[in-house]
Amino acid sequence: MPLLNFLKPKNELETGGRSQAPVQQDAGEPEKKCPNCHKDIPISKLWADDLVCACGYHFRMKARHRIHLITDKDSFCEMYSELRSGNPLDFPGYMEKLETVQVSSGENEAVVCGTAEIGGQKCCIFVMDSYFMMGSMGSVVGERITSLFEYAAENRLPVVGFTVSGGARMQEGLLSLMQMAKTSAAVKRHSDAGLLYVAVLTDPTTGGVTASFAMEADIILAEPGATVGFAGARVIEQTTKKTLPKGFQTSEFVQEHGFIDRIVKRSDQKKLITDLLKIHNGG
Amino acid sequence: MSEKAYERVKLARDNQRPTGVDYIRNIFRSFIELHGDRRYGDDTAIVGGIGRLNDIPVTVIAIEKGHTAKERSARNFGAPHPEGYRKALRLMKQAEKFGRPIICFIDTSGAYCGVGAEERGQGQAIAENLLEMSTLCVPIISLLVGEGGSGGALALAVADRVWMMQNSVYSVISPEGCASILWKDSELAEKAAASLKLTAEDAKTLGVVERILSEKDMGTKAFYERIRAMLCEELEELSKDPELVGKRYDRFRRIGTKVEA
Numbered sequence: 453m454p455l456l457n458f459l460k461p462k463n464e465l466e467t468g469g470r471s472q473a474p475v476q477q478d479a480g481e482p483e484k485k486c487p488n489c490h491k492d493i494p495i496s497k498l499w500a501d502d503l504v505c506a507c508g509y510h511f512r513m514k515a516r517h518r519i520h521l522i523t524d525k526d527s528f529c530e531m532y533s534e535l536r537s538g539n540p541l542d543f544p545g546y547m548e549k550l551e552t553v554q555v556s557s558g559e560n561e562a563v564v565c566g567t568a569e570i571g572g573q574k575c576c577i578f579v580m581d582s583y584f585m586m587g588s589m590g591s592v593v594g595e596r597i598t599s600l601f602e603y604a605a606e607n608r609l610p611v612v613g614f615t616v617s618g619g620a621r622m623q624e625g626l627l628s629l630m631q632m633a634k635t636s637a638a639v640k641r642h643s644d645a646g647l648l649y650v651a652v653l654t655d656p657t658t659g660g661v662t663a664s665f666a667m668e669a670d671i672i673l674a675e676p677g678a679t680v681g682f683a684g685a686r687v688i689e690q691t692t693k694k695t696l697p698k699g700f701q702t703s704e705f706v707q708e709h710g711f712i713d714r715i716v717k718r719s720d721q722k723k724l725i726t727d728l729l730k731i732h733n734g735g
Numbered sequence: 736m737s738e739k740a741y742e743r744v745k746l747a748r749d750n751q752r753p754t755g756v757d758y759i760r761n762i763f764r765s766f767i768e769l770h771g772d773r774r775y776g777d778d779t780a781i782v783g784g785i786g787r788l789n790d791i792p793v794t795v796i797a798i799e800k801g802h803t804a805k806e807r808s809a810r811n812f813g814a815p816h817p818e819g820y821r822k823a824l825r826l827m828k829q830a831e832k833f834g835r836p837i838i839c840f841i842d843t844s845g846a847y848c849g850v851g852a853e854e855r856g857q858g859q860a861i862a863e864n865l866l867e868m869s870t871l872c873v874p875i876i877s878l879l880v881g882e883g884g885s886g887g888a889l890a891l892a893v894a895d896r897v898w899m900m901q902n903s904v905y906s907v908i909s910p911e912g913c914a915s916i917l918w919k920d921s922e923l924a925e926k927a928a929a930s931l932k933l934t935a936e937d938a939k940t941l942g943v944v945e946r947i948l949s950e951k952d953m954g955t956k957a958f959y960e961r962i963r964a965m966l967c968e969e970l971e972e973l974s975k976d977p978e979l980v981g982k983r984y985d986r987f988r989r990i991g992t993k994v995e996a
């Protein structure tokens with residue numbers, strides 16, 4: 453996961469202003485190849501463009517980086533970071549995997565939650581991190597998201613959520629599966645309180661997260677070209693023994709089929725989310 | 736130990752086990768099947784309708800696998816499409832409107848993985864069921880009678896009570912899928928089955944299900960009568976509980992809260 457290498461530690465992302473966006477750390481990797489147009493992009497250029505290639509390809513972005521990009525300066529206040537995964541099923545190799553990933557990702561779990569202001573609008577925000585076990589949902593992810601929706605309902609705040617996930621975390625077995633029901637019930641309570649939930653689906657949003665809170669927002673946005681689906685493309689190919697249509701399970705595909713509201717470029721997200729928050733807050 | 740868990744998986748998949756339709760026929764009186772999701776089509780993998788449990792009108796929904804090769808193919812091997820989950824939700828909302836309790840029988844290797852299923856929003860269909868079932872104001876009892884395959888099973892199991900047949904399984908992923916993703920070797924399915932803690936006993940220990948039902952005399956009149964009696968007894972209790980929806984919330988809320996701080 454080479455993108456990781458040029459990210460600075462989280463505090464600088466949290467406290468730095470937009471103009472002081474973190475710069476690449478890895479001197480050994482001055483350029484990055486775009487998987488879409490195959491051009492080499494200088495890292496500094498990629499950073500300046502919020503990890504978007506000139507061709508429009510959106511690279512994956514770590515949770516803290518996204519929070520830095522979307523929330524107002526110094527407004528993010530993290531919650532529930534004390535919750536850590538154990539190994540409730542004694543699943544072979546899980547503890548070791550968690551420890552490795554905690555070091556490599558710089559996060560202690562696959563979602564970062566808190567309160568923030570976006571364009572001066574107060575909200576609750578969660579941002580998942582693909583660098584932490586591909587954003588898989590175990591007990592901690594479920595617990596943090598559920599707690600956030602409960603907090604938002606109590607405090608009458610909207611929720612903005614960025615999803616990225618390979619699905620439920622199999623190392624926590626049924627406990628992971630149940631997080632789908634748990635988070636959904638919390639989303640429902642928040643919704644029944646008349647409060648707004650905006651989801652932004654980023655690459656990839658699949659499996660149990662698609663089949664729960666990603667698809668339960670009032671307004672569902674997605675980044676261009678993101679993989680959005682339920683079953684994995686490889687599994688579908690194996691099951692059906694058919695080649696998949698071009699563009700299958702992309703943001704554009706799910707928009708065409710009526711399952712998301714809008715595709716929005718990274719550079720337009722803050723403005724659009726601000727507008728949506730304002731409109732739902734009396735104008 | 737690992738062999739044991741995988742043996743359970745094989746038993747749960749055995750096509751001689753009673754299927755959803757067998758349970759419906761033998762437990763409920765005068766079942767009337769109701770078809771279609773009113774949006775796209777009628778999914779043959781899910782059977783739903785109205786019946787009587789002794790004298791209580793109930794809505795019954797079952798994932799049906801079929802027994803013979805022909806039946807199984809006609810039922811898409813019990814792998815529902817989005818329209819199946821939407822039919823189920825339509826019937827559940829109808830049950831709520833008319834104050835009928837809901838009873839679900841679950842037996843699926845999972846929601847269908849296919850192009851059409853994705854085009855019609857498999858993830859969205861499951862998500863909507865999870866969302867809506869959490870606040871339906873009628874009692875819901877779900878029974879896992881064979882395989883409880885991941886989100887495709889959970890989409891009918893956001894219930895007040897979830898029971899498992901002794902040799903049914905409930906899992907976030909199939910042991911074969913888990914072994915192939917984690918260890919790149921589907922032959923390690925036995926190890927995966929044991930690691931996933933997917934047996935009825937495991938699920939009960941994890942607080943995911945309330946009750947394990949004996950398979951003694953499975954398929955006989957006595958067997959179905961026993962289940963009918965249990966359902967009646969449980970529904971009687973649930974029906975007079977004014978805190979039903981709140982307790983359903985708490986039932987799922989407490990799962991996976993014991994995380995290390």
Ligand SMILES: [Zn+2]
Binds near residue numbers: 487488489508
């Ligand atoms: Zn490019």
